[in-house]
Amino acid sequence: MKKNSIKYITTWLLLVLANVCMAQVKPSTATVFTADSIQSGNSKDILTNFFQLAFNNLTGRNKEFNFNSNPFAIMLKRNPKLSLDKTYKRYKPLRKLNFGLGIKLDTSFNFNGFSSGIKYSLIDQTDATTSKLIALKLQNDPLGLERDILTDALNEYQANNIPAQADKITFLGKVNKLFQENIALNKMDTGFQNIVKVLVKDKKLDKVAEVFNRKAGQSFKTIDSLNYQALKNSIKNNLLWTIGLSDSTYKDKFQFSNIVIVSELSKGIFDPEPGDNNLEINVKAAYNFLKDTLQPGRNLKREIFSIESGINWVIRDKTNDRPFAELKFSGSYYHNFASIYQKEKRDSLTLNGTLRIRVLDDIWIPLEVKYDPKTGNVFGVLNMKANFTGLAKLLKPKT
Amino acid sequence: MASKNQLIIDMGDVKLTDKQMKSLQKAIHKAVAQKVKQAKPAVDKPAAAGGPPLAAKVEVAGKTAALQVDFNNVDPGLSNLTATCNGESKTITQSDTMSFDNVKPNDTIVIKGSGAGSKTVTISGVNALPMQMNFAEGQHVNGIFLILE
Numbered sequence: 001m002k003k004n005s006i007k008y009i010t011t012w013l014l015l016v017l018a019n020v021c022m023a024q025v026k027p028s029t030a031t032v033f034t035a036d037s038i039q040s041g042n043s044k045d046i047l048t049n050f051f052q053l054a055f056n057n058l059t060g061r062n063k064e065f066n067f068n069s070n071p072f073a074i075m076l077k078r079n080p081k082l083s084l085d086k087t088y089k090r091y092k093p094l095r096k097l098n099f100g101l102g103i104k105l106d107t108s109f110n111f112n113g114f115s116s117g118i119k120y121s122l123i124d125q126t127d128a129t130t131s132k133l134i135a136l137k138l139q140n141d142p143l144g145l146e147r148d149i150l151t152d153a154l155n156e157y158q159a160n161n162i163p164a165q166a167d168k169i170t171f172l173g174k175v176n177k178l179f180q181e182n183i184a185l186n187k188m189d190t191g192f193q194n195i196v197k198v199l200v201k202d203k204k205l206d207k208v209a210e211v212f213n214r215k216a217g218q219s220f221k222t223i224d225s226l227n228y229q230a231l232k233n234s235i236k237n238n239l240l241w242t243i244g245l246s247d248s249t250y251k252d253k254f255q256f257s258n259i260v261i262v263s264e265l266s267k268g269i270f271d272p273e274p275g276d277n278n279l280e281i282n283v284k285a286a287y288n289f290l291k292d293t294l295q296p297g298r299n300l301k302r303e304i305f306s307i308e309s310g311i312n313w314v315i316r317d318k319t320n321d322r323p324f325a326e327l328k329f330s331g332s333y334y335h336n337f338a339s340i341y342q343k344e345k346r347d348s349l350t351l352n353g354t355l356r357i358r359v360l361d362d363i364w365i366p367l368e369v370k371y372d373p374k375t376g377n378v379f380g381v382l383n384m385k386a387n388f389t390g391l392a393k394l395l396k397p398k399t
Numbered sequence: 400m401a402s403k404n405q406l407i408i409d410m411g412d413v414k415l416t417d418k419q420m421k422s423l424q425k426a427i428h429k430a431v432a433q434k435v436k437q438a439k440p441a442v443d444k445p446a447a448a449g450g451p452p453l454a455a456k457v458e459v460a461g462k463t464a465a466l467q468v469d470f471n472n473v474d475p476g477l478s479n480l481t482a483t484c485n486g487e488s489k490t491i492t493q494s495d496t497m498s499f500d501n502v503k504p505n506d507t508i509v510i511k512g513s514g515a516g517s518k519t520v521t522i523s524g525v526n527a528l529p530m531q532m533n534f535a536e537g538q539h540v541n542g543i544f545l546i547l548e
Contacts, residue, residue, distance in 0.1 A: 085475040135477035138513040144539040179541035228537025
């Protein structure tokens with residue numbers, strides 16, 4: 001009976017995951033959180049913008065299979081109209097929320113209980129879609145302001161010099177193509193090029209002239225995309241602070257075996273150029289309620305406070321600014337508020353190291369090693385974290 | 400020899416007396432004069448001393464063009480779009496509709512703007528080319544709608 005239940009749950013989870021993965025192929029939702037790809041794996045662990053599938057503690061005794069997501073991302077999958085700015089704002093609390101569901105497994109991959117959790121971002125300054133600074137920079141972009149002048153000049157030119165409607169259609173079609181599509185001016189017909197160049201010279205549009213001369217092969221659309229990417233980079237090191245609650249149950253009864261209150265903070269230290277490596281401060285505090293085996297029955301009387309503070313070294317690919325590896329060094333302090341077990345100390349310290357490697361675009365494998373300087377014990381945890389946009393790419397048929 | 404503003408009608412076999420002819424001519428003259436007066440462009444009163452002379456204008460009714468602007472994946476207030484038609488400019492900072500009255504064929508509506516999210520501008524109420532423009536996340540908005548017949 002129990003085995004059947006596990007099968008049903010596993011099947012249900014796989015169906016949900018498959019549904020979500022396949023749905024990501026649709027362009028309407030796949031392009032929603034593009035900023036995700038340049039975030040570090042560590043910050044994705046703190047707060048995922050989309051979907052994350054995690055296999056935690058792969059080689060340990062207590063394995064976990066977790067699904068983390070953002071409720072707004074799921075709603076958006078069903079109703080793309082929710083992305084409209086007025087609705088987008090209304091769902092802000094849901095956008096800042098993460099929830100997780102998981103199954104715990106023992107060494108033989110037998111069911112060992114459920115886990116669940118919620119997380120809320122108290123401060124998220126890394127989101128470009130809510131950044132006033134980015135909005136202001138886009139609005140005052142010197143190249144954009146000069147293009148506004150050029151648009152007016154081209155409109156005036158057609159009004160004064162092109163009387164026939166058919167010719168107006170052709171001319172304005174080229175104007176819209178120049179500003180909106182991925183085509184550079186030097187790839188357009190010579191007559192149109194000359195008109196644009198004369199107007200640029202007349203109006204003294206230096207930034208636009210620079211694009212036509214120095215970046216002759218680049219379209220305005222490509223330049224905008226690179227500019228926006230750079231602006232997103234400029235805030236990726238900002239503060240991200242979350243608070244969360246997670247729990248796990250016993251395998252034979254829906255009763256909590258532990259509850260943890262967690263708060264986590266991440267912030268980039270330097271302001272590097274796109275593609276440069278960077279350091280992130282990472283602080284995680286947790287208050288854990290566990291079963292005290294010295295007390296009779298099932299209880300949550302063992303209370304342990306822990307705080308981990310460390311530096312995460314983010315190594316980025318210079319060509320696309322995506323992190324491909326991360327190395328985190330941290331120190332943890334534990335304090336036990338409950339009764340002490342035999343040979344246990346009330347306070348303890350560990351030194352930790354975590355190596356995260358990005359094996360595919362959005363699939364990370366973190367290997368965590370903890371060292372207790374007092375006992376000399378070393379123990380490791382191997383995890384695997386996959387962002388669903390990565391899985392969607394794998395599932396997408398190659399064209 | 401007939402002058403430019405005379406109308407000559409061939410009466411064929413119809414015979415009219417002098418009185419009937421005069422009456423017909425008077426009636427035609429009156430009717431034509433009335434129609435000409437109605438069709439004649441309204442000439443503005445002479446400008447005040449020192450002011451520029453005002454041009455004659457013909458009133459031809461235009462249509463109302465509506466621009467539906469959708470900003471996506473961004474908080475309201477963090478995007479902007481300005482549309483200009485016949486010297487009239489309207490600006491919005493969140494998804495909305497802008498209308499321009501008396502829009503005629505060969506008029507244009509120029510749009511400019513910016514914002515972190517994606518933007519879609521759709522025109523309705525008139526035939527225009529194009530009928531919709533789309534801009535990617537972070538892409539600066541520049542475009543011209545041409546109003547067709």
